[in-house]
Amino acid sequence: MKVKIEKKSILDIDADVIVVNLFEGVKSPAGVTGIVDKAFNKVISDFVIKKEKFEGKYGEIYKLPLLESGKKIFVVGLGKKEDFSLVKIRNLTVKVIKACKDKKVVSILHGAGVAGLCPQACAQMITEGAISGTYAFDKYKSTKNEVDVKEFIIAEIDNEKFKKAKKGVETGLVVAEAVNRARDLINESSQYLYPETLAQYAVENSGVKTTVYNKKEIEKMGMGAFLAVGQGSVHEPKFIHMEYKPKNAKRKIAIVGKGITFDAGGLDLKPPASMLTMRDDMSGAAAVISTMRAISELKPDVEVHAIVAACENMPSGSAYKPGDVIIAKTGRSIEIDNTDAEGRVTLADALAYAEELKVDEIIDIATLTGACMVALGSVASGIMGNDDKKVKEFIAVGEKAGERYWQMPMYEEYGDTLKSDIADTKNTGGRMGGASAAGIFLSNFIKDTPWIHIDIAGTAFVESTNAEGIKNATGVGVRSLIKYIAG
Numbered sequence: 001m002k003v004k005i006e007k008k009s010i011l012d013i014d015a016d017v018i019v020v021n022l023f024e025g026v027k028s029p030a031g032v033t034g035i036v037d038k039a040f041n042k043v044i045s046d047f048v049i050k051k052e053k054f055e056g057k058y059g060e061i062y063k064l065p066l067l068e069s070g071k072k073i074f075v076v077g078l079g080k081k082e083d084f085s086l087v088k089i090r091n092l093t094v095k096v097i098k099a100c101k102d103k104k105v106v107s108i109l110h111g112a113g114v115a116g117l118c119p120q121a122c123a124q125m126i127t128e129g130a131i132s133g134t135y136a137f138d139k140y141k142s143t144k145n146e147v148d149v150k151e152f153i154i155a156e157i158d159n160e161k162f163k164k165a166k167k168g169v170e171t172g173l174v175v176a177e178a179v180n181r182a183r184d185l186i187n188e189s190s191q192y193l194y195p196e197t198l199a200q201y202a203v204e205n206s207g208v209k210t211t212v213y214n215k216k217e218i219e220k221m222g223m224g225a226f227l228a229v230g231q232g233s234v235h236e237p238k239f240i241h242m243e244y245k246p247k248n249a250k251r252k253i254a255i256v257g258k259g260i261t262f263d264a265g266g267l268d269l270k271p272p273a274s275m276l277t278m279r280d281d282m283s284g285a286a287a288v289i290s291t292m293r294a295i296s297e298l299k300p301d302v303e304v305h306a307i308v309a310a311c312e313n314m315p316s317g318s319a320y321k322p323g324d325v326i327i328a329k330t331g332r333s334i335e336i337d338n339t340d341a342e343g344r345v346t347l348a349d350a351l352a353y354a355e356e357l358k359v360d361e362i363i364d365i366a367t368l369t370g371a372c373m374v375a376l377g378s379v380a381s382g383i384m385g386n387d388d389k390k391v392k393e394f395i396a397v398g399e400k401a402g403e404r405y406w407q408m409p410m411y412e413e414y415g416d417t418l419k420s421d422i423a424d425t426k427n428t429g430g431r432m433g434g435a436s437a438a439g440i441f442l443s444n445f446i447k448d449t450p451w452i453h454i455d456i457a458g459t460a461f462v463e464s465t466n467a468e469g470i471k472n473a474t475g476v477g478v479r480s481l482i483k484y485i486a487g
Helices: 031-039 043-051 086-099 119-133 159-187 195-205 215-220 224-230 278-298 343-356 370-376 388-401 412-418 434-443 478-486
Strands: 002-006 017-023 061-066 071-079 104-108 151-155 209-213 238-244 251-263 302-313 325-327 333-335 361-366 381-385 405-407 451-455
Touching: 002 119, 002 159, 017 031, 017 043, 031 043, 031 104, 043 061, 043 071, 061 086, 071 086, 086 104, 086 119, 119 151, 119 159, 159 195, 159 278, 159 478, 195 209, 195 238, 195 251, 195 278, 195 302, 215 224, 224 302, 224 325, 224 343, 238 278, 238 343, 251 278, 251 343, 251 478, 278 302, 278 361, 278 478, 302 343, 302 478, 343 361, 343 434, 361 478, 370 381, 370 434, 381 388, 381 434, 388 405, 388 451, 388 478, 412 434, 434 451
Parallel strands: 002 151, 017 071, 017 104, 104 151, 251 302, 251 361, 361 451, 381 405
Antiparallel strands: 061 071, 209 238, 238 302, 325 333, 381 451
């Protein structure tokens, strides 16, 4: 679907559907909605509001067919003005797209009028919502999900607002496409997406210089932890390093994504129901690979390195075992308490590699713990780290990008469960405080670099349709990473 903005009155753009809005409780439309109302003989105020009792509650859509003109008007409810937000603009646009059975739609620039929000941010959210609303993973279906809307136009006649909104549309397209690329990777069957094919995708689609290391090269780098997790699979592990290096970069960041392309749990085998969607255990990898493509297009003055340690966690005669002691890249020994706590083991070596790049900060993103899923559900991702200021900064950026993060504690006591009698640490402890204990484990493999850990176990893959109209892979983290890096 094509999304664009035109510097015209909404009434001067040829379209099948005109989208306007109302805040809750408004009886007399103003602004662009008022202009449309007047042009069509007060059909919104006299019919939709007075006769049909349309209240403007958030998410309500009144579809008004205008038979004489051949056009339709969608009046969408913005809810209470004090509760309105940028995220609601995106979600509302998704609803509009899914409700449309027409080819060409023109929309008001939601939020930039009475609400007083930034036109650029509003346009970006509308664009993201329009693209997101058309998404479907129908690669293996005989009947494809054809999108009814072929062209979505934002109308804005004010010159200054138009200039800002145009930038918002351009950024929104890059971000939305990055999110959808991540969703495609996560939704893909592990039958076809395994370490080798994930690495190939990164080389061909990341938009930046990408180096892929094979098993022998990984051995030479001393990544005993990463290799142990992958040794039970017939698929060879791959270590992926993506680099974006602009001239005169103002800062240097490493983003590390967990890349378990399928997680059976190893010899500590998962129950069948828990294994069914474990193709999503590389959601962190999908996020950083897709982010790098967006970074290559937005071109911020920030040097970015994306790291993925890709492997499968499978049971076999060669699989690593509970009770094994393995040696990580840093030289730290790890007793394997549970082979299904594998993500942190691969990240231990990936984080150590990232720190060797002498970056200013490291961010890892991973579907890491069921404990975080229990604590926060699918509403928010867990976040923690060794630099409280940066953690809070990332949370604030995520809020603007429309992704929620909740800071989890990293008290020293959580590390007590990781003490081992025969090694420097265990890879897991008891059931209590599991998300924080996992964070403590990872912190042992970071020496001095500011570091943020994001646990997306509950938010990366949802089995019921969420507020944005998404089911299955969400692409969570992509929007926040792009905004944190590129602004």
